[in-house]
Amino acid sequence: MDRFIRGIFWIAGYLLLVSVPLLILFVERTPPGRGFAPDFNVALAFSATAMMGMMFFLTARSRSIGNSIGIDIIYYYHRRIALAAYVFVLIHILIALFVNRAFAADIINSTLPLGIRFGVVALLLLTVLVISSVWRKQLRIPYEIWRLWHIILAISVISFSLMHIFSVAYYAGSSNELFLWCSLALFWFATTVWTRLIKPLLRRRHPYEVVEIRAEAGNAWTLALKPLGHGGIRFKPGQFAWLTIGQSLFTLDEHPFSISSSACEHERVEFTIKELGDFTSEISNITPGVTAYVDGPHGSFSTDQHDAPQYFFFVGGIGITPVMSILRTMADRLDQRQLLLIYGCKTLEDMTFREELKTLSGQLNLTIVEVPEHPPDGWSGESGFIDDKILRRYLPDYRSGAKYFLCGPGPMKTAIEIGLHRQRVPLENIYTELFDFV
Numbered sequence: 001m002d003r004f005i006r007g008i009f010w011i012a013g014y015l016l017l018v019s020v021p022l023l024i025l026f027v028e029r030t031p032p033g034r035g036f037a038p039d040f041n042v043a044l045a046f047s048a049t050a051m052m053g054m055m056f057f058l059t060a061r062s063r064s065i066g067n068s069i070g071i072d073i074i075y076y077y078h079r080r081i082a083l084a085a086y087v088f089v090l091i092h093i094l095i096a097l098f099v100n101r102a103f104a105a106d107i108i109n110s111t112l113p114l115g116i117r118f119g120v121v122a123l124l125l126l127t128v129l130v131i132s133s134v135w136r137k138q139l140r141i142p143y144e145i146w147r148l149w150h151i152i153l154a155i156s157v158i159s160f161s162l163m164h165i166f167s168v169a170y171y172a173g174s175s176n177e178l179f180l181w182c183s184l185a186l187f188w189f190a191t192t193v194w195t196r197l198i199k200p201l202l203r204r205r206h207p208y209e210v211v212e213i214r215a216e217a218g219n220a221w222t223l224a225l226k227p228l229g230h231g232g233i234r235f236k237p238g239q240f241a242w243l244t245i246g247q248s249l250f251t252l253d254e255h256p257f258s259i260s261s262s263a264c265e266h267e268r269v270e271f272t273i274k275e276l277g278d279f280t281s282e283i284s285n286i287t288p289g290v291t292a293y294v295d296g297p298h299g300s301f302s303t304d305q306h307d308a309p310q311y312f313f314f315v316g317g318i319g320i321t322p323v324m325s326i327l328r329t330m331a332d333r334l335d336q337r338q339l340l341l342i343y344g345c346k347t348l349e350d351m352t353f354r355e356e357l358k359t360l361s362g363q364l365n366l367t368i369v370e371v372p373e374h375p376p377d378g379w380s381g382e383s384g385f386i387d388d389k390i391l392r393r394y395l396p397d398y399r400s401g402a403k404y405f406l407c408g409p410g411p412m413k414t415a416i417e418i419g420l421h422r423q424r425v426p427l428e429n430i431y432t433e434l435f436d437f438v
């Protein structure tokens with residue numbers, strides 16, 4: 001199925017599942033004594049719960065959804081939808097206080113019924129979830145700790161929300177209503193069990209062994225893995241995988257990395273990892289022989305998924321890794337399509353794969369433009385940041401049907417997107433990989 005149609009299919013499926021609880025409001029008879037405001041308020045709460053519940057499905061790393069919509073876009077909407085659900089919950093509480101003045105007195109006198117208390121707990125936990133996610137970096141919460149608590153909080157919020165809905169029992173008391181809510185809840189929790197327990201268990205049957213750790217320029221290390229007793233992963237060049245090294249399969253210390261080796265090579269898969277935080281700084285200490293697990297391939301940042309007569313790549317720093325896989329694969333396939341790589345980095349010494357890229361430019365129809373932020377004395381090439389002017393100088397005039405791949409830090413991505421927009425490049429021909437989508 002075409003990627004666009006699959007994307008539409010998944011979005012339609014998502015909207016349908018989110019709106020299922022609202023159907024109850026239309027189908028079931030309005031309980032006596034209720035009017036528009038209370039029913040609208042129930043609709044808000046039902047929508048918020050369904051939107052939050054569907055997060056388990058959205059973040060289950062489904063390859064089909066990820067490859068059709070893009071995993072970074074899924075996470076982008078995950079954040080936006082969560083905020084929208086939070087706003088719905090806040091409005092729900094304001095309307096409840098307005099419609100039922102007794103609530104305010106109950107809160108002050110601490111005489112809230114149990115069902116409402118469940119709702120209050122859900123709200124408090126959701127507030128912690130939202131604050132810790134939106135301001136994780138500012139609050140300096142280590143990623144792994146945040147991730148563990150994110151999962152625990154998310155499951156708790158949904159559990160307390162459902163307990164609130166079942167105890168208050170407006171449109172959730174009849175057998176039909178209960179069946180619908182229980183089916184939805186089962187689906188959400190089954191997705192979590194599948195992602196967090198069953199999938200890691202299945203991965204146990206496909207272990208890898210670390211066979212080499214190689215130092216690269218730019219404070220990076222290439223980690224080579226060999227499949228143990230299986231055929232390895234079949235990936236498209238440019239895709240990424242979640243990597244777990246030498247630990248329990250149920251660890252939350254798994255990290256996404258683009259595969260940097262050629263997709264034509266199946267006996268060995270390589271990741272090139274820049275030292276950044278606690279996990280990546282330990283890569284150099286790994287000894288060959290250690291077991292690793294690979295969850296992938298994921299993503300749609302691949303020339304194999306977007307066929308074109310010409311490709312233009314714009315990368316910054318370690319963003320070279322997916323493009324390296326693409327170029328190595330093209331060299332293995334003797335592909336002679338026109339390629340341009342504009343590669344930004346701090347200094348030329350920092351440029352990961354600089355020597356190999358020169359060799360590849362001799363084998364491929366590839367032009368490389370190096371853009372060091374701090375060029376050496378006497379450097380006559382481009383320097384500074386990749387911008388509109390550099391794009392205009394190097395993009396050929398004839399670019400019909402060309403595809404553009406961007407992988408680098410946020411500000412570089414924005415500058416290049418603006419530049420490409422000015423060059424009238426259609427948005428649908430630009431593909432982006434973000435290394436910090438979480």
Ligand SMILES: Cc1cc2nc3c(=O)[nH]c(=O)nc-3n(C[C@H](O)[C@H](O)[C@H](O)COP(=O)(O)OP(=O)(O)OC[C@H]3O[C@@H](n4cnc5c(N)ncnc54)[C@H](O)[C@@H]3O)c2cc1C
Binds near residue numbers: 254258273321
């Ligand atoms: C699709 C994708 C492909 C990537 N490819 C590469 C690559 O080829 N080479 C490379 O060096 N880096 C790559 N990264 C970035 C890499 O995942 C992070 O640098 C690494 O996880 C940082 O972990 P840390 O514990 O060392 O640093 P920390 O200081 O713990 O984390 C730094 C930041 O990295 C992100 N991060 C950390 N852990 C995770 C995780 N488990 N899942 C998602 N994000 C996380 C968070 O935004 C965090 O704030 C890629 C990221 C993504 C999303």
